[in-house]
Structure formats: structure tokens, C-alpha cells
Amino acid sequence: MKIDILTLFPNLFDGVFSESIIKRAIDEKKVEINLIDFREYTLDPHNKVDDTPYGGGAGMVLMCQPIFDCINSIKTDDSVVIMLTPDGEVYKQKTAYSLSNKKHIILLCGHYEGFDERIRSICDMEISIGDYVLTGGEIPAMVLVDSIVRLIPGVIKEESHIEDSFNNNDLLDYPVYTKPRVYNGMEVPEVLLSGDHKKIDEYRYKESVRRTEIRRPDLIEKDN
Ligand code: ADE
Numbered sequence: 001m002k003i004d005i006l007t008l009f010p011n012l013f014d015g016v017f018s019e020s021i022i023k024r025a026i027d028e029k030k031v032e033i034n035l036i037d038f039r040e041y042t043l044d045p046h047n048k049v050d051d052t053p054y055g056g057g058a059g060m061v062l063m064c065q066p067i068f069d070c071i072n073s074i075k076t077d078d079s080v081v082i083m084l085t086p087d088g089e090v091y092k093q094k095t096a097y098s099l100s101n102k103k104h105i106i107l108l109c110g111h112y113e114g115f116d117e118r119i120r121s122i123c124d125m126e127i128s129i130g131d132y133v134l135t136g137g138e139i140p141a142m143v144l145v146d147s148i149v150r151l152i153p154g155v156i157k158e159e160s161h162i163e164d165s166f167n168n169n170d171l172l173d174y175p176v177y178t179k180p181r182v183y184n185g186m187e188v189p190e191v192l193l194s195g196d197h198k199k200i201d202e203y204r205y206k207e208s209v210r211r212t213e214i215r216r217p218d219l220i221e222k223d224n
Contacts, residue, residue, distance in 0.1 A: 001031045002032045004107070005034065005109065006036050006067070006107065007038070007138055008109075013142065017033055021149070021150055021155065030149070030152050038070040050063055059112050059114075060113055062112060067115070071122050075106065080102050082106065082126070083126045084127060084144075087126065087128065090128050092166070100148050100151035171209060172216060173208065174208045175207055
């Protein structure tokens, strides 16, 4: 898989892809990640990529030309172009799964007041990572890359994500414990020490349902 990230601030990504699982996926050539500064595509003599909004109002608006030229020069028939924007579809694990099968993902990060509306016409999807406004699309792009890359076959063991929260019938994860058996008076549930795998599975499923009912009843209601 290839992921191209279009951003005015490529340095913001320093560090994020050079540690842990994402770094390993890059090193093992499971994914190629490129940072592309779309300012390099502007035809403006002063290197401008934004301008004031028609009709007036606060802030600057990202212009069509640099972004259209940049996307058109890297896009192929296999590309999915995604705009990161607070008014996009709210990002879910299901979307991460479907994106993990794509050959080429282009992530477009905005800044300032927003994108010229016509830029939406060159995008296949618009994604928001939640109902809050960030200063730009870079952090959302990191969230997408992290959640997608871990799902690429061979990046982590399949068992590690098969039981993730949101996979298992939209249930949250069950609680897990490790040694010691008693810590500050808090004990590991007896059933987990029993070696009875049927009972352990039942316990874990019940705890997943209980946790979801308490913390995220909306996930259960959605199923009915
Ligand atoms: N850009 C600014 N805020 C955002 C959000 N919540 N999701 C995606 N892109 C954004």
C-alpha cells in the first residue's frame, strides 16, 4: 500500500512514523508513506496557497490550483482521495478496515478556515475524526494512517485485532490482566486462572457486553 499525505507542514509528522509498529511496517515494505508539501505545486509568484474568502469573513481559504495540480499529478485509477475535514463522515473502525485493502490512499490535510468548496469535487471521501475542530488535518491523517496500517495483513498478528473494540459485534474490549495475581489488594478474577477456556470465553463476552452497556449504550442500540 502507498499513502501520500498532502500537507503544508510535513515536519509535523517527524517521529510519528519512525517508531514502533508503523516504522516496522515501513521497513518491511508493507506500506510506503510519502509527505508531499502541496505548496510546491503553486503557480503563484509569491508561493501563495490560500486567499481571502469571497463574500468576506474571517480567515484564509485554501485555493484550488495547488491542490488540484498536486492531486492530479499523483492520482491513478487505484487511488482513493480523502479530505480530512470536521464536516466529513465520522471515522469508524469499519472504514479503517475497508481502507486497509486499498492500493493507494491520498490524504489531504487542510489548515486555516478551510478548503475552497470546489476542492471537494476531486475527493472520493471526506472524513472527520470526531466532533471537534483541530487546527489542521495533520493529526487526523496520523490517526487514519495508524489505524489503517495496523490492519494491513502481516503488520500485526491477526488475533491481535480480531477482538479489538468495535470489531466484535460493536462491543468494547473485555478487561485483561497480567501478573501479579494480587496487586494492592486487587485480585485477578478467579475464572481467568481456571484454565477452562469455555468459561473464560463466556466471562469475557459477558464483560464486553456489560462494559458496552455502561459506557457506550449507543453501540448496542444501533444494532437493534
Ligand atoms: N480538521 C480539523 N478538524 C478536523 C477533524 N475533527 N477531523 C478531520 N479533519 C479535521
